[in-house]
Amino acid sequence: MATTQNLPPVDQRHHKAFDSISVPERLLLGPGPSNAHPSVLKALSLPPIGHLDPFYVDLMGEVQELLRYAWQTDNRLTLPMSGTGSSAMEATIANVVEPNECVLVAVNGYFGNRLVDMAGRYRAQVETIEKPWGDAFSLEELELAVEQYRPSVLAMVHAETSTGVCQPMQGIGELCHKYDCLLLLDTVTSLGGVPLFIDEWGVDLAYSCSQKGLSCPPGLGPFTMSPRAEKKLERRVGKVPNWYLDVSLLNKYWGSDRVYHHTAPVNMNFGIREALRLLSEEGLENSWERHKKNAEKLWEGLESLGLKLHVSEDLRLTTLTTVQIPEGVNGKEFNLHLLNNHGIEIGAGLGSLAGKVWRIGLMGYNSTPENVERILNLFKTELPRFKENVACAA
Amino acid sequence: MATTQNLPPVDQRHHKAFDSISVPERLLLGPGPSNAHPSVLKALSLPPIGHLDPFYVDLMGEVQELLRYAWQTDNRLTLPMSGTGSSAMEATIANVVEPNECVLVAVNGYFGNRLVDMAGRYRAQVETIEKPWGDAFSLEELELAVEQYRPSVLAMVHAETSTGVCQPMQGIGELCHKYDCLLLLDTVTSLGGVPLFIDEWGVDLAYSCSQKGLSCPPGLGPFTMSPRAEKKLERRVGKVPNWYLDVSLLNKYWGSDRVYHHTAPVNMNFGIREALRLLSEEGLENSWERHKKNAEKLWEGLESLGLKLHVSEDLRLTTLTTVQIPEGVNGKEFNLHLLNNHGIEIGAGLGSLAGKVWRIGLMGYNSTPENVERILNLFKTELPRFKENVACAA
Numbered sequence: 001m002a003t004t005q006n007l008p009p010v011d012q013r014h015h016k017a018f019d020s021i022s023v024p025e026r027l028l029l030g031p032g033p034s035n036a037h038p039s040v041l042k043a044l045s046l047p048p049i050g051h052l053d054p055f056y057v058d059l060m061g062e063v064q065e066l067l068r069y070a071w072q073t074d075n076r077l078t079l080p081m082s083g084t085g086s087s088a089m090e091a092t093i094a095n096v097v098e099p100n101e102c103v104l105v106a107v108n109g110y111f112g113n114r115l116v117d118m119a120g121r122y123r124a125q126v127e128t129i130e131k132p133w134g135d136a137f138s139l140e141e142l143e144l145a146v147e148q149y150r151p152s153v154l155a156m157v158h159a160e161t162s163t164g165v166c167q168p169m170q171g172i173g174e175l176c177h178k179y180d181c182l183l184l185l186d187t188v189t190s191l192g193g194v195p196l197f198i199d200e201w202g203v204d205l206a207y208s209c210s211q212k213g214l215s216c217p218p219g220l221g222p223f224t225m226s227p228r229a230e231k232k233l234e235r236r237v238g239k240v241p242n243w244y245l246d247v248s249l250l251n252k253y254w255g256s257d258r259v260y261h262h263t264a265p266v267n268m269n270f271g272i273r274e275a276l277r278l279l280s281e282e283g284l285e286n287s288w289e290r291h292k293k294n295a296e297k298l299w300e301g302l303e304s305l306g307l308k309l310h311v312s313e314d315l316r317l318t319t320l321t322t323v324q325i326p327e328g329v330n331g332k333e334f335n336l337h338l339l340n341n342h343g344i345e346i347g348a349g350l351g352s353l354a355g356k357v358w359r360i361g362l363m364g365y366n367s368t369p370e371n372v373e374r375i376l377n378l379f380k381t382e383l384p385r386f387k388e389n390v391a392c393a394a
Numbered sequence: 395m396a397t398t399q400n401l402p403p404v405d406q407r408h409h410k411a412f413d414s415i416s417v418p419e420r421l422l423l424g425p426g427p428s429n430a431h432p433s434v435l436k437a438l439s440l441p442p443i444g445h446l447d448p449f450y451v452d453l454m455g456e457v458q459e460l461l462r463y464a465w466q467t468d469n470r471l472t473l474p475m476s477g478t479g480s481s482a483m484e485a486t487i488a489n490v491v492e493p494n495e496c497v498l499v500a501v502n503g504y505f506g507n508r509l510v511d512m513a514g515r516y517r518a519q520v521e522t523i524e525k526p527w528g529d530a531f532s533l534e535e536l537e538l539a540v541e542q543y544r545p546s547v548l549a550m551v552h553a554e555t556s557t558g559v560c561q562p563m564q565g566i567g568e569l570c571h572k573y574d575c576l577l578l579l580d581t582v583t584s585l586g587g588v589p590l591f592i593d594e595w596g597v598d599l600a601y602s603c604s605q606k607g608l609s610c611p612p613g614l615g616p617f618t619m620s621p622r623a624e625k626k627l628e629r630r631v632g633k634v635p636n637w638y639l640d641v642s643l644l645n646k647y648w649g650s651d652r653v654y655h656h657t658a659p660v661n662m663n664f665g666i667r668e669a670l671r672l673l674s675e676e677g678l679e680n681s682w683e684r685h686k687k688n689a690e691k692l693w694e695g696l697e698s699l700g701l702k703l704h705v706s707e708d709l710r711l712t713t714l715t716t717v718q719i720p721e722g723v724n725g726k727e728f729n730l731h732l733l734n735n736h737g738i739e740i741g742a743g744l745g746s747l748a749g750k751v752w753r754i755g756l757m758g759y760n761s762t763p764e765n766v767e768r769i770l771n772l773f774k775t776e777l778p779r780f781k782e783n784v785a786c787a788a
Contacts, residue, residue: 006564007589007591008591008594010466010677010678010679011466011593012463013468014459014460014462014463014468015463015674015677016456016459016460016463016674017674017675018456018460018667018671018674020433020668020671021437021440021453021664021667021668021671023440023441023443023449023664024443024447024449025441026441026443026444026447028442028443028444030444032657033442033443033444033445033657033660035441035442036441036442036661039414041439041440041441041661042439043415044438044439044661045435045436045438045439046415046417046435047417047419047420047429047430047435048422048427048429048430048605048611048612049417049418049420049422049427049739050420050422050424050427050739051427051612053418053420053733053739054733055417055418059415062410062412065408065410066408066410066412068408069406069408069409069410072404072405072408074407074408082477082478082481082613083476083477083481083638084476084656084657084658084659085656085657086637086638086655086656086657087476087477087481087638087656090636090637090638114637117633117637118637120633121633121634121635121636121637122635123635170400195401197401197402199405200402209657211442211657217442217659217660217661217662218442218445218657218658218659218660218661219476219613219659219661219662239511239514239515240515241515241516241517241635242484242515242636243480243484243508243511243512243515244477244480244481244484244639245638260744261480262478262479262480262481263426263427263478263479263480263603263605263612264478264612265478265611265612265613265662266427266611266612267430267435267438267611267612267613268611268613268659268662270415270417273412273415274414274415277412277414277415280409280410280411280412281411283404283409284404285404339447339448345443345444345447350654
């Protein structure tokens, strides 16, 4: 047999005797991942079964149905991509964008810029409309831009993880229908935590992640596609220029044919099935209300400590809050202090907000009054000491 | 705040009250996934930590080093892609293939055809050399084709999961160097179970999966890239036409810069770190020898039952055996019988071997004498009964 061929000796230079894994305890109050629900972790560790096992095939249907509820959509093509949220983001672009078509991206943060990058790689003619990081777009601004560029796709971010802004969605779906353009929406930091109505809002393509509002570890990218977007995919000339994320192939596995495409990440799907089940058990309205109450408690507490929030109250996400770093404080050092001495992760600023804000997430399982109190107490006791330390060190 | 906008009522049609997840016990003796090692499942269920946490950053380095050992390579760019093996497969193509370049694919099974499909999507001029499913390529055949097509990349499969063939690799690396072409190798069903020497064999790009020889659930795609392939990536005109799998971006996260790219699937990485640690603890030579012994026991047993193996002994994979379905037996019904009545999954044939072979995997944690005896006993007791049933029903 094949292994009896002449073989070289095994090189031991990269052979390392590492210990078994042990992980420090962390409270993850950054932009994600958030802590996972214990029963989700338990589901993750169930023994794997085959990706074509009848039991697994049933589970796939359950995950799809639970995702439809979470997103409030009837879309047939609603499924978790076998990668993180970024892979689902790329899937929305890869499937519907054809070369030289105009994609208009509304950029008011880091993830808008990522959409620009991705659309360019799929050879779109990319146009942008921009707003400062921390602001949102008005319907009028969007309409002017759509009228000017007549895009095939308007791509925008519902919940900007880099800024903490929640984009008001009223009228945008109607606008896109009027101009025969698909509406593509980033819901990475809203799914499960913030009111979200894919069908009511006329959204044609959306993506999210597993590790924020859903209380599951990162590794899956929920994806949904409307019948309008499906039609565009059917009409496209040539294959989708991305095999792994090709929805026309994935549809044959997730649809009734059950044709093998790739080996599904079965354990991650066990996890997200439990995470979505828990969301369904709590009920969307209750989850949204819980996120709202805890966010309001955080905002009040931070403001009572004299801290300034980066986003005006009417545009604030309840899942992620951006706090301005006070003058004289090295934000990164405070992050490290919380992590190393208190086991708490909060996020640093990204892009144009780097060094200017902290990002505090209260998402899914982590959106509790106890966590709000814990982080507020640390801001109260540690931040002043920290300011002094910084002053002494200077 | 944003959630006080006018909102429609929540639609309850997709609200389902599913029970908590429970999974049937399965012995997975198909082409993968294989059963995961219990300590890998335990690692998977550890609480997640941040993808930029210093602890996680250390763990990434450990995973890379353990992968280098498993693959026998010094390649700096050795890392698990955040998707299944198929995503790593696509990553090898996406990063080095530029439009209109010639990619020569050696096709002797299902996964060779998939390489053809993928390379075409990246706008390569794809040429193929073909052999029957169950056969391998001689060095002479490959040299003739390389001389004829002068490809930039020769893509081939070390361990064809669809046929059970192990491609002899002697001389192929030298051939590719002689013709200044990169050697791209599918090692999905060989990594961890079958002798594999990336650097000694002159392989420039390879990919694998987590759920076979490594005894981890599916969800990560080990990927490695030689300095020669890296240089080709550096020289390429324009961006890699795939954002998620762009190694020039991933390198900034996995390299010393630690620049955020996407949120890593941290729990899957906990799992693969433990899986690779176990492989390192056992030692590659011991793991290869174990797979060989158990495969030989399986082959002997099957042949003593009068069954025919599809691949000649000198080309047989020790991780995956293809068994010809005897005349008069409906292979699919026997698969279902084993699954439903004995909790054992074996694989059906793919592509041109559909309906003609079963695929029996003995991979990683599952390659044990006990599992060989269990499956042999079932072939002994159930297959004859099954044949009779089929005859009666006919």
